[in-house]
Amino acid sequence: MKIKEILKIGIDNLKENNIEEYNLKTKILLSSILNKPKEYIMIHEDDELEEKEEKEFFLKLEKLKNNEPIQYIINSQEFMGLDFFVDNNVLIPQSDTEILVQEVINIANKYNQKLDILDLCTGSGAIVVSLAKKIKNCNFWASDISKDALKIAKKNASNNGVIVSFIESDLFENFSKFDKFDIIASNPPYIKTDVIKMLSEEVKKEPKIALDGGKDGLFFYRKIIKEAKKYLKNGGILALEIGYDQKDEVEKLFKENEYIEIYSKKDFAQNDRVVVGKYKI
Numbered sequence: 001m002k003i004k005e006i007l008k009i010g011i012d013n014l015k016e017n018n019i020e021e022y023n024l025k026t027k028i029l030l031s032s033i034l035n036k037p038k039e040y041i042m043i044h045e046d047d048e049l050e051e052k053e054e055k056e057f058f059l060k061l062e063k064l065k066n067n068e069p070i071q072y073i074i075n076s077q078e079f080m081g082l083d084f085f086v087d088n089n090v091l092i093p094q095s096d097t098e099i100l101v102q103e104v105i106n107i108a109n110k111y112n113q114k115l116d117i118l119d120l121c122t123g124s125g126a127i128v129v130s131l132a133k134k135i136k137n138c139n140f141w142a143s144d145i146s147k148d149a150l151k152i153a154k155k156n157a158s159n160n161g162v163i164v165s166f167i168e169s170d171l172f173e174n175f176s177k178f179d180k181f182d183i184i185a186s187n188p189p190y191i192k193t194d195v196i197k198m199l200s201e202e203v204k205k206e207p208k209i210a211l212d213g214g215k216d217g218l219f220f221y222r223k224i225i226k227e228a229k230k231y232l233k234n235g236g237i238l239a240l241e242i243g244y245d246q247k248d249e250v251e252k253l254f255k256e257n258e259y260i261e262i263y264s265k266k267d268f269a270q271n272d273r274v275v276v277g278k279y280k281i
C-alpha cells in the first residue's frame with residue numbers, strides 16, 4: 001500500500017469515529033512508525049510501505065480510535081524543547097507547565113550559588129529534567145508515589161543526560177528531616193474528583209492518581225504548602241502549578257502558612273497558572 005493510501009484510510013477512519021485532530025494524528029502516527037519527519041511522508045506519498053509497517057499502523061490506529069492519546073501510542077511528548085518518553089503510567093507533560101519551569105529557572109538564576117532543587121510529584125520527570133538541563137551547577141531531586149512513574153522519570157533523565165536523585169514517596173513521607181531544599185517545585189494533581197468524569201475520553205486515559213486533587217481540588221495544596229515548610233531552607237521557595245480557578249484559594253493557603261512574597265504567574269491563555277511563595281523563619 002502507498003503512503004497516500006494508508007493516510008487516507010487512517011484519516012477517514014478517525015473522522016468516522018469522531019476523533020479530534022484526525023488529520024494530524026494520522027500523520028504523526030505514520031511518521032513515527034517510519035521514523036521520519038511529517039514532511040517526509042508528504043513528499044514521499046507514492047512510496048510503498050512494507051507489510052510490517054502497514055500492520056503496525058492498523059494496530060495503532062485501533063488505539064487512536066479508542067481515544068488513546070497519540071503521545072502514549074508513539075511514546076513521546078515534546079516539553080521545553082526536549083523529548084520525553086511517556087506511556088499511560090504518567091501524565092502527558094502539558095505546555096502550561098512550562099510556565100512553572102520557566103519561573104523556577106528565573107528564580108534560580110537570581111542566586112549565585114549551588115542550589116538544591118526538588119520536583120515533588122514528578123511523573124514523567126518533565127519538570128526536573130528540564131530544570132536540570134537549563135540550570136547549571138545545581139543538585140536536583142524528584143519524587144513521586146508511583147513506582148512506574150519513577151521508572152519513566154529515570155529513563156527521561158538518562159535519555160536527556162542529566163543527573164537527578166529520585167525518591168519514591170507519598171509526598172514528603174520518605175524524606176529525611178535533614179533533606180532541605182532551596183526550591184521546591186510541584187505540579188500536583190489538582191482536578192476536583194467530581195470533574196474527572198466530565199473530562200474528555202482522551203484525558204481519562206491518563207492515570208487517575210495524576211489528576212485527582214480530592215473533593216475541592218485542593219487536597220495536595222493543603223498538604224504540600226504545610227509540609228514543605230519542614231523541607232525548605234530558610235528563605236526557600238515553593239512554586240506550584242495551579243488550576244486556572246485556584247489562585248485565590250492557593251494564595252490563601254500560602255498566607256495561612258506564613259509564607260511571604262507570594263505572587264502568581266499567568267499562562268499564555270492569560271489563566272492563572274503558578275503561585276510562588278517564600279518561607280522565612
Ligand SMILES: C[S@@+](CC[C@H](N)C(=O)[O-])C[C@H]1O[C@@H](n2cnc3c(N)ncnc32)[C@H](O)[C@@H]1O
Binds near residue numbers: 187190
Ligand atoms: C499532575 S501529575 C504531574 C506530573 C509531572 N510533574 C508533570 O508536570 O507533567 C501529578 C503526579 O503526582 C503523583 N502523585 C499523586 N499522589 C501523590 C502523592 N501522594 N505523593 C507523591 N506523588 C503523588 C502522580 O503519580 C503524578 O505523577
